[in-house]
Amino acid sequence: MKFKKLIMTTVLAASQVAMVLPASAEEAVQNNPATEASVTDQAANQAGTVTGTEEVTGTETGTEVEAGTTDQAQDPVEGQTGQDDGGNAGTDQANQDTDDQENSGATDNSSTTPPAAESTSTSGTAGQLVLLMNSNKMYQDGKEYLAGHPMEVKDGVSYVSIRAIVERAGLQLSYDNATKETIIIRGTDELRFTMNTSSYKVNGVTTKMSGTSYSANNNFMVPLTAITKALNMPYTWDQVGKRVIVDVNTKPVASFSIGNTEVIAGETQVQYLTEATSPMGLPIVNEEWQGREEMFMTPGQYVVTYRVQDSNGQWSDPFSLTITVVKPHTPPVANFTTNKETYKMGEPITYTDFSTDEVGIKNRTWENQGQAFFTPGPVTIRLTVENVFGQTDTFEKTIMISNETLYTRDEFNKLFTPVGEKYVFNGTSVPSWERVNYTFTSDPTTLIRANSPETVYSKGILYQEEAIGDTRFLVHHVNATGQNVKMYVIATNENEATAHLTQTNLGFAGPNQYATGVGKASVQRYYESMQTGSKYKDIYIAPGESKIILNELSAISLKPGEVISLLADMNSDYTLKYEVIMIGEDQDPFATLPYLSVLPSDIHNRGTYSDATRHIEYGELIGDKPVRLLLGDNSSDPFLVGADGPTGDYKLNAGNFGVVYTIKLHRVAPNTLVTFNPRGGFYTGYIMVNGSIVPVANNSGLSAPNENSVLYRTGEREESLELLFTAAPGSNLSVNLLFQQMPEVKQP
Known part of the structure; x- marks a missing residue:
């Protein structure tokens, strides 16, 4: 009894496998001459009953037209709900054919293929599979094939035999006896179908289909779009020919780019960055170039073409790229002039830069570019310019400094050091300067x-x-x-x-x-x-x-x-x-x-x-003699007294960091130089002068006590001056604001 039961179970399992993967799912029409493709198909069909491990290789890409997103009177792939007469007639006929087939359990290809489809059935191009509605005839690359069961419409959804699509599209097919799932594999994509269900698995994710799978004449039937959508295979519906055209192109895809930002004739070693893939996941075994050069010797436009071959022998479509080869870049030309050839000691020098480049100069580096010189004799100044391509050029000029003196170094610095720049002076004498005896008021900040x-x-x-x-x-x-x-x-x-x-x-x-x-x-x-x-x-x-x-x-x-x-x-x-x-x-x-x-x-x-905003107003004349306004010294400018918030401990705000000073000087003498001189150590920051932000000092800082940064120069008349200052964290207090007369301007 157990032996009999075992035999029955084995027979039942075998019949299920055969139903899912029938041995004669599709065959080439006998009248077609034997070709490599038809021989391969016949060999697969002669394998007998499939055991769940048969594979046919292939790949394709595309997109799906979902039900309800197109004119259903013209596209019955996902449903037929159109309202025009022609659409209804087509639907009625398709439904009637489906009913007849289901009732009879047989397929008559000649009676179910619409005449229009017959007349246009072989017009598909390379890489296309043409499926005829309500027929088991298929056309690919000019050859006719027969599916195990016609493509048919049920409940507004077009169904196809899994085997029909798989063998013609070159996909891998297998059967999992443990889970009773039919498996389609293309590269890294895996589809798993189960009989009599309305869902399937796409790369492990359960996905709803537009209809329910079923068996017809021992053929596993699934909605066509379940396969085309999951594998991104585009298709079109031909209303006139009553056919579905599916793109089953399995050719590899090749492309390349150029890694160089610029290709220069006779100089650039061209970097070809290739990319080649097979939709089927096959290895790329060969490549072919046209027009490729490792270095192009002449400027111009060059078309380079690239294609690859996979292990199945299929070549990709050629991919072409136009490469622009430019002429070699010329270096920049450095050049400058001075307004004179001979200068007195301390005489200002005017430089005019005439450097040029075909694209643009990125950097200028001067050597010995003094605003003035204070030792007699020849002086050579150099200018090196660099363009955006890294090419450089250097120009130098020698000028003469005579034994005559126009300005001393100190006089020159007071007159000509730019605002925001620094100069060196004898800062040890500053403490002997007279202090500005200012008073201040405070805001309750x-x-x-x-x-x-x-x-x-x-x-x-x-x-x-x-x-x-x-x-x-x-x-x-x-x-x-x-x-x-x-x-x-x-x-x-x-x-x-x-x-x-x-x-x-x-x-x-x-x-x-x-x-x-x-x-x-x-x-x-x-x-x-x-x-x-x-x-x-x-x-x-x-x-x-x-x-x-x-x-x-x-x-x-x-x-x-x-x-x-x-x-x-x-x-x-x-x-x-x-x-x-x-x-x-x-x-x-x-x-x-x-x-x-x-x-x-x-x-x-x-x-x-408290009281962290201080206002200083000074109404007397300032600048007609050397004076200093001292900040952050705890004498002229007392430190704030407070407490530590967490502990309540007594605190003294040394340096008055965080205090904002507004300084209003109502009378600043004509020809006054205003500078910033640190006394407590290194200082770098900013100060506002008449609403302008002035660096102290630009691109650097000041070292106490012998460096001075220029803040302002008054003109020929008395002026008022407003300054706003707060100490920069990380710097040192105290600081002096110095006011002094500038030297008399001389003519060279």
Whole structure:
């Protein structure tokens, strides 16, 4: 009994396999002459009952026309719901043919093929498979093939035999006995079909089909678009011929590009970057070039063509690219003149650059280009220019310096050093200059200075404070935690009413490893925000709400060793609690804040200070003799006194960093030179002079006490002068503003 049951089970399984993969799914018409293609097909058909491992190789690409997206009266591939008479007639006929076939269980190709389809059935081009509606006839490359069952329409959906598509499209076909799935493989794509289901798997993803699979005359029938859509095979519906034309092109695809930005005749080794793929996943075994040169010797347009061959022997369509070969570039020509050939010592020299290049000069490098010279004898000046192609040229000229003196070096510097540039002088004499005995008034601006610990070794709270009204933030820290971090300023409203916080001016710089450069840039941007108003912002904080403010600070992570610097002005109508924190770059600031502790301060300064905006007005004549206006010295300019927010400890704002000074000088003498001279050490920053932002000093800084940066020169009449200054973090105080008469202008 068990043996009989085993035999029945085996027979049943074999019949299911044969139904899914019939041995004679399609055959070439006998009248066709034997060709390589037909011999291969016949060999496959003679294999007998398929065991689930038979494969036929091929590949194609394309797109699907979904049901409802086209005129259904003309395209019955996905459904037939058109309203015109012709469309209904076609639908009725197709449905009737389908019904007849299903009822009879037989296929009569001659009676079901529409006459129009017969007359146009062989008009498909290379790479196309022509399927006739309600017929088992197919045409490919001028040959006729017979499917195991006609393409037919059921419930508005066109079905085809899996075997018919697979063998003609050259796909791999197999059967999984364990899962009872018919498998189609093309390259890396895998389709799995199960009998009597309305879904299938596309690369492991269950996907709905437009109809339900079924068996007809031992042929596994699936919606045509289940295959064309999954494998991206385009098709078209021929209304006149009642046929579907599927693009089953399996040729490899070749292309290439040029890796050189420019190809120069006789100079450039051309870099050919090829790309070749097979839709079937076959290896590329051969390539062919036309017009390729490793180096083109003559300028012009060259057409280069490339094609490849796969392991099946199929060649790709040729891919052509036009390569523009340009003539060799000529180097730039360096040239300049001076306004004279011979100069006195201290006489200004005017240089005129006449350098040229066919495209453009990228860099100019001068050697010994003095504004004047103070030693007699010949002087050679050189100019090297570089174009965008890296080619250079150098020109030099020798001028003579006579024994006569027009200006001494000090006189020349006072008269001709450009604004924002520096010169060297004897700064040791400056303390003997008379001080400007100014007085000042203050605005009730609260300064929150978070600058300690300046070098932060662990995550935590860097500062805490409460403030109302005008509030200025100065934040300057270095990340030494050994990991990427972010910094935040969080404002919390503990009042019963919504708080309005206004941001007016803001300058932020970093992250960067150079503290003085970051401090300098933050001040420059702070001044720029004053000029433009670009940082103005209204912020509303509800009762009990916390918000991140000064978002520039937290926009970018700080890497180990990097510095940030921020200077910003705010105003609030209610008292707000502010917390400056440093945490890991991936941590949530609000979730992390309750678990942070306040970090202890180091030797640098942190604290909360009142009256942090100072106004200096001076009405007496200034500049008719050497005088100095001293800032940040704790004498003429007393340091702010305050307290540490987290601990309440007494604090002194050494240097008055974060204090903004407005200086109004009502009477500046004619012919006055105004310069900036540091006294406490190295200094680099900016100062606003009559609304213009002036560097201190341009492209460098100043070393105390013998370097001086030019800020302004008055004209032939008495003038008023307005300056706005705040110390750049990372620099040193105190500083002097120097006022002195310029030398008399002489004629050469």
